Amino acid sequence: MAKTNILIIEDEEDIRELVKYNLQRENFGALEAESGEDGLKLAERAAPDLILLDLMLPGKDGLEICRTLKRNERTQHIPVIMMTARGEESDIVTGLELGAEDYIVKPFSPKVLVARVKAVLRRKASTPELAPDDVIKIYDLVIHPGRHEVLVKDKPADLSATEFRLLHFLARRPGWVFTRYQIVDAVHGEDYPVTERSVDVQIVGLRRKLKRAGIYIETVRGIGYRFSDK
Numbered sequence: 001m002a003k004t005n006i007l008i009i010e011d012e013e014d015i016r017e018l019v020k021y022n023l024q025r026e027n028f029g030a031l032e033a034e035s036g037e038d039g040l041k042l043a044e045r046a047a048p049d050l051i052l053l054d055l056m057l058p059g060k061d062g063l064e065i066c067r068t069l070k071r072n073e074r075t076q077h078i079p080v081i082m083m084t085a086r087g088e089e090s091d092i093v094t095g096l097e098l099g100a101e102d103y104i105v106k107p108f109s110p111k112v113l114v115a116r117v118k119a120v121l122r123r124k125a126s127t128p129e130l131a132p133d134d135v136i137k138i139y140d141l142v143i144h145p146g147r148h149e150v151l152v153k154d155k156p157a158d159l160s161a162t163e164f165r166l167l168h169f170l171a172r173r174p175g176w177v178f179t180r181y182q183i184v185d186a187v188h189g190e191d192y193p194v195t196e197r198s199v200d201v202q203i204v205g206l207r208r209k210l211k212r213a214g215i216y217i218e219t220v221r222g223i224g225y226r227f228s229d230k
């Protein structure tokens with residue numbers, strides 16, 4: 001079976017070596033680039049299965065590289081996990097909006113990194129392209145897009161149209177983190193002017209109406225929201 005190859009774009013050699021060592025120990029193939037420009041070339045040429053992208057790179061920074069990767073037809077399907085320093089929430093938000101799939105904050109433990117890589121690969125492989133009308137059954141929720149109906153333990157929850165779209169959007173991709181902007185972009189409706197601020201208000205209302213199932217909607221501090229995949 002072909003190895004799963006991970007491209008590490010990181011200028012700091014120590015970190016690159018540590019990441020490479022831990023990936024190889026888990027039987028992943030590791031490719032390395034010291035700069036974003038080299039990383040872009042390698043991503044096109046070697047078509048890795050996933051890219052670990054440091055945001056603080058000399059020359060073109062990680063966000064710039066992420067933008068280029070996600071605009072290029074040959075690389076846009078490759079999942080990107082950003083590696084970032086603490087306190088760079090706004091960069092993380094920008095990266096997610098550019099299409100990065102996930103992020104990990106330095107310093108990270110190799111165990112957590114490997115788990116994150118596996119989770120992203122698994123989600124990428126298992127996220128079925130749901131048709132907009134497909135019924136979603138997850139935990140004790142049943143979401144019927146066609147009927148605009150949500151059942152919590154077989155009992156209907158009385159959601160507004162916006163709350164429904166919000167829940168449907170998040171629950172279609174459990175585990176993925178979405179920024180407020182991405183949520184607004186996906187959920188905005190004719191009936192309600194959804195703004196980034198009002199996303200928080202909608203979430204509060206949605207959680208309340210879902211009662212105990214409200215815990216599936218997780219806050220990702222400083223970044224946005226995700227539907228639980230645990």
Ligand code: CA
Pocket residue numbers: 010011012054055056057
């Ligand atoms: Ca760096």
